[in-house]
Amino acid sequence: MFKVPDHQVAGHRASQGVLGPLIDDSGRFYKPLQSDERGSNEVVFYTQFSSNKEIPNHIRKFFSVYYDTQLIEASDGSGLLPHLVLEDITSTRTNPSIMDVKIGSRTWYPQASEDYITKCLMKDRQTTSLPLGFRISGLQIYGSEQSGYWKPDKKRVLGFTAEDVRVVLRKFVSSNSSDDFGTEPDCAFAAAVYGGSTGILAQLLKLKAWFEDQTIYHFYSCSVLMVYEKEPILNGKSPSAAVKLVDFAHVLDGQGVIDHNFLGGLCSLIKFISEILKDQPHDLTKDNSGSEIACANDCNKI
Amino acid sequence: MFKVPDHQVAGHRASQGVLGPLIDDSGRFYKPLQSDERGSNEVVFYTQFSSNKEIPNHIRKFFSVYYDTQLIEASDGSGLLPHLVLEDITSTRTNPSIMDVKIGSRTWYPQASEDYITKCLMKDRQTTSLPLGFRISGLQIYGSEQSGYWKPDKKRVLGFTAEDVRVVLRKFVSSNSSDDFGTEPDCAFAAAVYGGSTGILAQLLKLKAWFEDQTIYHFYSCSVLMVYEKEPILNGKSPSAAVKLVDFAHVLDGQGVIDHNFLGGLCSLIKFISEILKDQPHDLTKDNSGSEIACANDCNKI
Numbered sequence: 176m177f178k179v180p181d182h183q184v185a186g187h188r189a190s191q192g193v194l195g196p197l198i199d200d201s202g203r204f205y206k207p208l209q210s211d212e213r214g215s216n217e218v219v220f221y222t223q224f225s226s227n228k229e230i231p232n233h234i235r236k237f238f239s240v241y242y243d244t245q246l247i248e249a250s251d252g253s254g255l256l257p258h259l260v261l262e263d264i265t266s267t268r269t270n271p272s273i274m275d276v277k278i279g280s281r282t283w284y285p286q287a288s289e290d291y292i293t294k295c296l297m298k299d300r301q302t303t304s305l306p307l308g309f310r311i312s313g314l315q316i317y318g319s320e321q322s323g324y325w326k327p328d329k330k331r332v333l334g335f336t337a338e339d340v341r342v343v344l345r346k347f348v349s350s351n352s353s354d355d356f357g358t359e360p361d362c363a364f365a366a367a368v369y370g371g372s373t374g375i376l377a378q379l380l381k382l383k384a385w386f387e388d389q390t391i392y393h394f395y396s397c398s399v400l401m402v403y404e405k406e407p408i409l410n411g412k413s414p415s416a417a418v419k420l421v422d423f424a425h426v427l428d429g430q431g432v433i434d435h436n437f438l439g440g441l442c443s444l445i446k447f448i449s450e451i452l453k454d455q456p457h458d459l460t461k462d463n464s465g466s467e468i469a470c471a472n473d474c475n476k477i
Numbered sequence: 478m479f480k481v482p483d484h485q486v487a488g489h490r491a492s493q494g495v496l497g498p499l500i501d502d503s504g505r506f507y508k509p510l511q512s513d514e515r516g517s518n519e520v521v522f523y524t525q526f527s528s529n530k531e532i533p534n535h536i537r538k539f540f541s542v543y544y545d546t547q548l549i550e551a552s553d554g555s556g557l558l559p560h561l562v563l564e565d566i567t568s569t570r571t572n573p574s575i576m577d578v579k580i581g582s583r584t585w586y587p588q589a590s591e592d593y594i595t596k597c598l599m600k601d602r603q604t605t606s607l608p609l610g611f612r613i614s615g616l617q618i619y620g621s622e623q624s625g626y627w628k629p630d631k632k633r634v635l636g637f638t639a640e641d642v643r644v645v646l647r648k649f650v651s652s653n654s655s656d657d658f659g660t661e662p663d664c665a666f667a668a669a670v671y672g673g674s675t676g677i678l679a680q681l682l683k684l685k686a687w688f689e690d691q692t693i694y695h696f697y698s699c700s701v702l703m704v705y706e707k708e709p710i711l712n713g714k715s716p717s718a719a720v721k722l723v724d725f726a727h728v729l730d731g732q733g734v735i736d737h738n739f740l741g742g743l744c745s746l747i748k749f750i751s752e753i754l755k756d757q758p759h760d761l762t763k764d765n766s767g768s769e770i771a772c773a774n775d776c777n778k779i
Contacts, residue, residue: 280738285602390748430639439742440737
């Protein structure tokens, strides 16, 4: 009944002896609770968030639906373990291209232990978190039935430089992305995926507006997941581009202050993506679903 | 000809044996060049910025006019020393209330020495920089001819908690601010100073829009200076509220990335100030100069 997700791009992957998330056929995603306070923190967050009436509906849709916490057989064979039962974001998608972007130049918070702070600070300095305000944690880009996915391994991804990130954000929406870093990405799907009134940039801008105002939560070490499907675009249909927030083991009470760390990183990601859209020739200002892309307006707005 | 500025609120104050800035009667401010690379960095910044054609005029006015670098007698009696010659922001103002707010949760940059990083990180953690994304570095609030200025000393200011900062930003625009933390600030001048189409909030929002887009500079350890005059308000005139950026000894090339650290902190300051405006009774939506305050619109915008 439970199986290992096909489209996981970051975090530990379930296997014999390794604890990781599972999915079922009904579109649910089972995330094992980490045994320390991170597990309980994430349950507290989902429970509290689900019933929080201050969250506008247009923001709630950036979060996976939370169903329950359930005891199921752990993937590592260690017996029954509590799992968060969430919506499986990829269950309705065929060959999704996915990118996991950890937001914030700082993944640690003042109240954490000195050991934890030292470890996070080192990783923030070794990756692009510090210079860019975000780092890519994992990704897969669908090429074609023949080429399959381009899915660089974890070590490779964490070694991305600022320039690599710029290229990978272009490759993510290109038709020639199945090889490695050799070819100049053509950004053929930039307008359809990043642009448009329902594209990724428009969604990130909605999230940004909320983060400029909300003082309820501070999201440390949380990721923006960007997902879309390439094949529908080739058939003149919508790529179903979606932005989701994931990983809430380090969410803190905002105590009346905005999450300036997340907001700064989010604005940096937005700037990278709007620059890709700006570079597109003007005759591409219509996406394949026929609606105007958001670039012209949004580039002024941001 | 040269004298010690009356209205300096942060940094070393010139005196016998102490190096500090000086002013003259013609409205010029002489800032001694720090002997290490900070001094030369600041000269390079002002020189480059002055001739940079990419800076829009509505942004240039947030920076002091830079005239020259000049050898003058240092305040500490050490002989001739190069000084930056800048516009004296306070020369045209009588009894200015001033607040120096160092922006950014991080005052260090990756390329700095480990010693410098350790020192800055400790200070960022000990002050409100980390939780709020900014810290107050100094201030003076004019009360009346009788009470003079409320000007807490440096140690006191750096010890401000998040709650203190919230109160001080209210005291800054209050008519009953001459005493210490005893009285609830009345925010009598909030609409006139923070609000309005030319008020401090409107100016900070213009600065924010630029920081969402500009990738030329990263401003580490740079301050937003907020200045206004109380007495004109009482006579139905404009408080001449101004926002200026100061201290550019740690400006780095942005390398095509926005300054997410400065932007995050600026958005946090903006949120604090807009909350003060939101708290104002609705019949105060006109400032004393008769123009509508920016609150209603800007609170939606941010």
